[in-house]
Amino acid sequence: MHGFIPHGHGTPIVAQYDARMGDIARSAVKLAKGDALVIVDVQNDFLHGGPLPVPRGDEVIYILNRYAARFAREGLPVFATRDWHPPNHCSFLEQGGPWPPHGVADSEGAQLAPALRLPSDTVIVSKGTDAGREAYSGFASSELAALLERKGVKRLFIGGLATDYCVLNTVVDALGCGFAVFLLVDAIRAVDVQPGDGDQAVAAMTSAGAVRLRLEELSG
Ligand SMILES: [Zn+2]
Numbered sequence: 001m002h003g004f005i006p007h008g009h010g011t012p013i014v015a016q017y018d019a020r021m022g023d024i025a026r027s028a029v030k031l032a033k034g035d036a037l038v039i040v041d042v043q044n045d046f047l048h049g050g051p052l053p054v055p056r057g058d059e060v061i062y063i064l065n066r067y068a069a070r071f072a073r074e075g076l077p078v079f080a081t082r083d084w085h086p087p088n089h090c091s092f093l094e095q096g097g098p099w100p101p102h103g104v105a106d107s108e109g110a111q112l113a114p115a116l117r118l119p120s121d122t123v124i125v126s127k128g129t130d131a132g133r134e135a136y137s138g139f140a141s142s143e144l145a146a147l148l149e150r151k152g153v154k155r156l157f158i159g160g161l162a163t164d165y166c167v168l169n170t171v172v173d174a175l176g177c178g179f180a181v182f183l184l185v186d187a188i189r190a191v192d193v194q195p196g197d198g199d200q201a202v203a204a205m206t207s208a209g210a211v212r213l214r215l216e217e218l219s220g
Helices: 011-027 059-073 144-150 163-176 197-207
Strands: 035-040 078-083 123-127 155-161 180-189 211-213
Touching: 035 059, 035 163, 059 078, 059 155, 059 180, 078 144, 078 163, 123 144, 155 163, 163 180, 163 197, 180 197, 197 211
Parallel strands: 035 078, 035 155, 078 123, 155 180, 180 211
Antiparallel strands: none
């Protein structure tokens, strides 16, 4: 908003009020048929106490629950991706990869966070199931794109973990598939292996066409 410069007669107050209404009008997004929520990799292993905890990653759970409740209330589909790796996955240190073992299929650590409150018909999408192939993106070697098309989804609302890896790659692939993407900036957290990685990822996603969104900018 522009600066508040009093110049008599009380008119600046009116101007300020109008500007604020304009901001709300520009930013409000109304959920509609063709929208879907995609929650990326909110799994125990990426949370506090896990082998690969995303700093402050637990903070996304509460806000994602609120997004999920909104989508459920509107009868809109919710998807949740998860790393679902074999024990010898190529991304693990023992195999020459960059990460400690995580997201091993059927393990406790690979389960979605117990505090995540998802609609009972949430569609779970497993990825990274091939030992020899990395899959940061929810679209990588998964049925996600086909499932979304089958449900007539046009706009994706994407949040989860981690901003600079699986969220980044999922968002970029979604845009590449032709979906409109809202990046839920209040429901993502970064690993930040290098400081600033998360900020760079957000910049890359927005320059690729994703639109930043916060919960309070959803109308209705
Ligand atoms: Zn992984």
